[in-house]
Amino acid sequence: MKKPGAALSIRENVPLAPYTTLGVGGAARFLASIRHEDQIPEALEFARARACPVFVFGGGSNILVSDAGYPGMVFRMEIRGIWPLDEENGEFISVAAGEMWDGFVQRCVDQNLAGVECLSGIPGTVGAAPVQNIGAYGQEISDVIVSIRVLDRETCAIQELSGRECGFNYRESIFNSTGRDRYIILKVAFSLRPFGRPRIRYTDLEEYFRGRSKAPNIGEVRRAVVKIRESKGMVLNGTEGDIKSAGSFFKNPILEPGEAGKIENSARDRGHLASTENLPRLAAPGDRVKLPAAWFVERAGFQKGYTLGNVGVSSRHPLALVNNGGAQAREFIDLMHRIREKVQSEFGLALVPEPTLLGFLEHDG
Ligand SMILES: Cc1cc2nc3c(=O)[nH]c(=O)nc-3n(C[C@H](O)[C@H](O)[C@H](O)COP(=O)(O)OP(=O)(O)OC[C@H]3O[C@@H](n4cnc5c(N)ncnc54)[C@H](O)[C@@H]3O)c2cc1C
Incomplete structure (x- = not known):
């Protein structure tokens, strides 16, 4: 190192x-x-x-x-390095912050180590991945993190935090909440399952493999995830348009069932839901419900392909805001406000942006 x-x-x-x-x-x-x-x-x-x-x-x-x-x-x-911690079976792996996340996933899949295959195709570094507890297609990085080596910016002391101490939740950890600006992540240690069976727990993936008699291996799951992501413009190696994005621009709101019920009623009152239709929702930890932000963005009138100056909503994914060429940051802020205000007024729902805003004044975010 x-x-x-x-x-x-x-x-x-x-x-x-x-x-x-x-x-x-x-x-x-x-x-x-x-x-x-x-x-x-x-x-x-x-x-x-x-x-x-x-x-x-x-x-x-x-x-x-x-x-x-x-x-x-x-x-x-830009710190690089990957170290198997248990040479015998390669179960534990420690990875430096500057390694590219998807390169690490590819390596795990090549070595038949299960646990991160559904997180294929997510851009960025290993060091940033725990910050918002990256997740996709039924997996979250917190499922496989054993510990994180961090440097405390105040004292320069180096510490090892256990997964539990990192306070992981949906798109959340201490690194983007209580400990924001305190720690620099240096290395992440993972526990993976040698020759483990991939878990197919997401509708898109279930659909992809429907009708197959044999369970897919992790290489097949990685390929499927990348293919599905490509169709949504959610990988960066594509050549088609809509690739200048930050992935999902808004988090999926997680609410108490009662709050979700109120939002469902207001959606019905305003004609966004037929009397027979229900608000799409997923189960979230603690008996709460996760609402798909994409549904609200679209129903509020921001369809795929919507444009505002040089920015817009991706033509392949309603949650990705894209730079259509020559955009300025201000244009993203304007579009973000427009979407948030409309979703708030139509549904009474506050959308929270997912990317970190850097160099803006407080009221911009
Ligand atoms: C096309 C596309 C698809 C995406 N799909 C997904 C997805 O499916 N699921 C998902 O969860 N995310 C997704 N994302 C978002 C993004 O890829 C992840 O959040 C990723 O982990 C960010 O990594 P990064 O290295 O680019 O971090 P950056 O963007 O550079 O930083 C992100 C945050 O992490 C902090 N940070 C970075 N490195 C460190 C460090 N070493 N120590 C402390 N703090 C640090 C930064 O200060 C910043 O607050 C997607 C993005 C794109 C562009």
Whole structure:
């Protein structure tokens, strides 16, 4: 992991748009490429000496940078390395923050290690993946995390947090809630199931494999997930349009059953639901219900392909807001507000954006 004598690279006035999948936003005052954890205290000291705030960047696939840029220092996490912790059966694996998530998934599938195959095709780094507890097609990264090695930005102390201490929930962990801006994730340790059977727990995947007599292996599940994602414009390697996005722009709201019932009534009152139709809902932990944000976005009038200036709703996925070319960050904020206001007024439902907003004023978000 350590590159002896590797000097810390710090550049000034670095445009951030090329480092994000949305492809918008201004420059960071400083950008440090972090290639080893030993470089972090020096980089933090550099920022402190200049009274610069610090922001940690992975692959930029879940960040909207403001047009004004960021008047602080960005740490770009480029620490690489993958270590099997149990050589005997390869069950435990520790992975550095700067490794690409999907490369790691491919490696697990190649080695017949089950547990992350449904998370195929998600862009970004391993270090960012626990931040919002990435999830898709019936799996969440928290299902397989044993521990996370972190650096505390205040003290520079390095700690090992257990999965339980990370406070995982739907699209949530301490890293984007109570401990936001406190920890830098350095390494993530996973426990995977050698030759484990893939779990097909998601309607799209069940549909994909319907009629097959033999259970699919994890390689087949990975291929199926990537194919389904491609059809929704949810992979970055596509050549068709709609690929400049941050994935889902809004989280699926999780509510108490009573609150969901009120929203269902208001949807019916306003003619968004026929008297025989029910609000689509999924079960969520703690007897709560998860409502599909995409349904509300579409019913509020923002259909696939809707455009507003240079931005719009993906033609393949109602939850992905896309840069159709030449967009500015301000346009995403305007579209986001427009959608949130309409969903609020039509259904009484507050949608919460999923990407991190960087360099904006409080009221923008
Ligand atoms: C096409 C597309 C499809 C997507 N599909 C999904 C999906 O199915 N499911 C899903 O959950 N997400 C999805 N996403 C969102 C995104 O890919 C994930 O959130 C991913 O984990 C972000 O990784 P990143 O390295 O790009 O992080 P970044 O965008 O760089 O950062 C995201 C957040 O993590 C923080 N962060 C990054 N690295 C670290 C670190 N080492 N330590 C501490 N904090 C850090 C940042 O400060 C920021 O707040 C999708 C995005 C796109 C563009």
